[in-house]
Every structure is written in structure tokens, then in C-alpha cells.
Amino acid sequence: QKEVEQDPGPLSVPEGAIVSLNCTYSNSAFQYFMWYRQYSRKGPELLMYTYSSGNKEDGRFTAQVDKSSKYISLFIRDSQPSDSATYLCAMRGTGRRALTFGSGTRLQVQP
Amino acid sequence: NAGVTQTPKFRVLKTGQSMTLLCAQDMNHEYMYWYRQDPGMGLRLIHYSVGEGTTAKGEVPDGYNVSRLKKQNFLLGLESAAPSQTSVYFCASSYSPGQGVYTGELFFGEGSRLTVL
Numbered sequence: 001q002k003e004v005e006q007d008p009g010p011l012s013v014p015e016g017a018i019v020s021l022n023c024t025y026s027n028s029a030f031q032y033f034m035w036y037r038q039y040s041r042k043g044p045e046l047l048m049y050t051y052s053s054g055n056k057e058d059g060r061f062t063a064q065v066d067k068s069s070k071y072i073s074l075f076i077r078d079s080q081p082s083d084s085a086t087y088l089c090a091m092r093g094t095g096r097r098a099l100t101f102g103s104g105t106r107l108q109v110q111p
Numbered sequence: 112n113a114g115v116t117q118t119p120k121f122r123v124l125k126t127g128q129s130m131t132l133l134c135a136q137d138m139n140h141e142y143m144y145w146y147r148q149d150p151g152m153g154l155r156l157i158h159y160s161v162g163e164g165t166t167a168k169g170e171v172p173d174g175y176n177v178s179r180l181k182k183q184n185f186l187l188g189l190e191s192a193a194p195s196q197t198s199v200y201f202c203a204s205s206y207s208p209g210q211g212v213y214t215g216e217l218f219f220g221e222g223s224r225l226t227v228l
Contacts, residue, residue, distance in 0.1 A: 032215050043201055043219030044154070045117075051214075088153065092215055096159060097171060098144060099217060106193035107226060 003027050004070045006089055007101030014110050019076040021087050023102045029093035030100075033065050035074045036088040038104065044088055048074065095104065113137055113183075115219035124192045124227045132223050134202030141207035143185040144217065145177060147198040154201065160185055161207065180212040192227045199224050200227050 006023045013048035014021055021035075032051055048063040050056045051071075057062045064077040072091075076083055086106045090099040115136045124130055124131075134143065135185040141162050146169075156169030160179040174196060176188045189196060203217040 003190050004153075006153070033217065041222070043203075043221050044217075045219065046216050049214050084199060090154075097142060097167075098156050099215060100134075101146075101154040103151055 001026065002103075003100050004089060004091060004102040007105055008048075008103055010106040010108055012108045012110060013079055015079060015081060017079050019079050019083070019109075021074040021076075021089075021107070022079065022106050023072050023089035023091075024070055025072070025091060025100075027091075027093065027100075028067075028070065030091040031094050032092050033063070033072050034090040035061075035063055036101075037089055038086045038088060040085075047087070059070060067085070076107075080111050081109050086107045115202055115204055115218055115220035117200075117223045119223060120221065122226045123224070124189075126227060128191060128192050129188070129190050130192065130225075132200055132202075132225075134185045134187070134204075134220060136183055136185075136202075136204040136218070138204060139182075140204035140218070141182070141209070142205045143179065144203045144205075145175070145185065145187045146201045146203065147171065147207065148201060148222075149198050157200075158189065167227065189225075190226075194227045197225060197227045202212075 038044040051053040053067045060077045064073045086104040088104040089102040144159040145157040158177040163182045200219045
């Protein structure tokens with residue numbers, strides 16, 4: 001079983017929709033949680049970062065972490081065609097040097 | 112300010128050939144990583160380095176070797192390429208806990224697409 005599970009999609013939504021992306025994980029030692037966005041044929045780039053449990057908001061993006069359920073989410077409000085990309089969740093534990101990634105969810109926002 | 116630069120961007124090899132992928136970063140990062148990305152598998156860590164002259168194995172190290180002779184460079188070598196090594200390879204770098212505000216954020220290159228026939 002993978003340490004981090006993520007639905008690969010693809011997820012297709014109309015412009016303006018609210019998008020919910022999710023990951024589950026099995027390692028209770030994970031403390032740092034990130035969401036990366038990857039455009040086609042590009043490297044991933046950091047979108048959101050949260051430490052431990054709780055919510056974090058940045059413009060149209062909200063990241064949530066529920067450590068009791070080992071579940072993290074990324075919400076995108078008022079989605080735009082420019083949000084079309086693959087979204088990867090990533091996490092690590094204290095003392096670990098490398099991130100463990102989910103397999104990524106491909107999102108398409110239709111104009 | 113180039114960030115993380117990978118060369119080459121594309122390469123086609125025949126089974127058994129060898130090659131080296133070069134990664135260079137100009138952000139003075141201590142940590143560097145090599146990942147491979149395959150459909151449905153996400154990013155999997157091959158090897159990483161926490162400083163000049165040091166390397167460590169990741170999740171899928173077999174068939175690869177690495178070297179970090181200079182802080183800014185991290186080389187990934189394939190001694191005898193196999194079709195199973197067809198993939199997109201990403202180099203990344205990050206600050207270390209001793210370099211100030213540390214979140215573990217990785218900065219990625221644009222990837223190197225390798226096909227082994």
C-alpha cells in the first residue's frame with residue numbers, strides 16, 4: 001500500500017466551479033503538507049504549504065489538513081481555465097529530508 | 112537567476128547504453144534530489160544529497176548512481192539503461208534546516224525525458 005493515495009482523475013469542471021482535491025495518507029509521522037501544481041511538460045511548483053492540522057487560505061486556494069483522519073484537501077474557488085494542471089499532494093515527517101508525493105490529480109477547467 | 116537547470120531535456124537510448132543527467136542550481140541550496148515521474152506512480156525519489164560529497168538512496172535507487180562533487184551540481188548516471196528506466200526525471204533542490212526558514216519546499220527543474228528502446 002502506498003503511503004500517500006490520491007485519485008488520478010481526470011477531473012473536469014466548468015469555469016467558476018469550486019474544485020475539491022484530496023489525499024489520504026497512512027504515516028502518522030507526517031507533519032508538513034504541501035500542494036504542488038504541475039503544468040503539462042513542466043516541473044512541479046509549490047502552491048500551498050501547511051504545518052500540522054488546520055486550514056490555510058491564499059486567494060482562491062484553501063488547504064485543509066485533518067491529521068485525525070489522515071486526510072488533506074485543496075479547494076479552488078472560482079476555478080479558471082488557467083487552473084488546468086495536475087495537482088500533487090506532498091508530505092514529510094519531522095527529520096525526514098525528502099517529500100513523499102501522491103500520484104497527482106489531473107484537473108481540466110472548461111471555459 | 113535560472114533556479115534549477117537540467118540537461119539534456121530529451122534523450123533516446125538503446126538498451127545497455129549509459130548516460131548522465133546533469134542538474135545545476137544557483138540558489139545555494141544544501142539539499143538536492145532526483146525523482147522520476149511515471150504515469151499513475153507520481154514522483155518517486157531515486158537518490159538525494161544533503162551536502163557536497165554526500166549522497167543517499169531513496170525509494171527506487173536500483174540501476175542509478177549519483178555524485179555531488181560540487182554544491183551546485185547533482186549528477187544522475189545510468190550505467191546500463193533498461194526500458195523500465197523510460198521516464199521523466201526531475202531534479203529538485205531545497206534549503207536545509209540550517210539555512211534559515213525551512214519548510215522543506217522543493218524547487219524543481221523542468222524535467223529530462225528519457226526513452227530507452
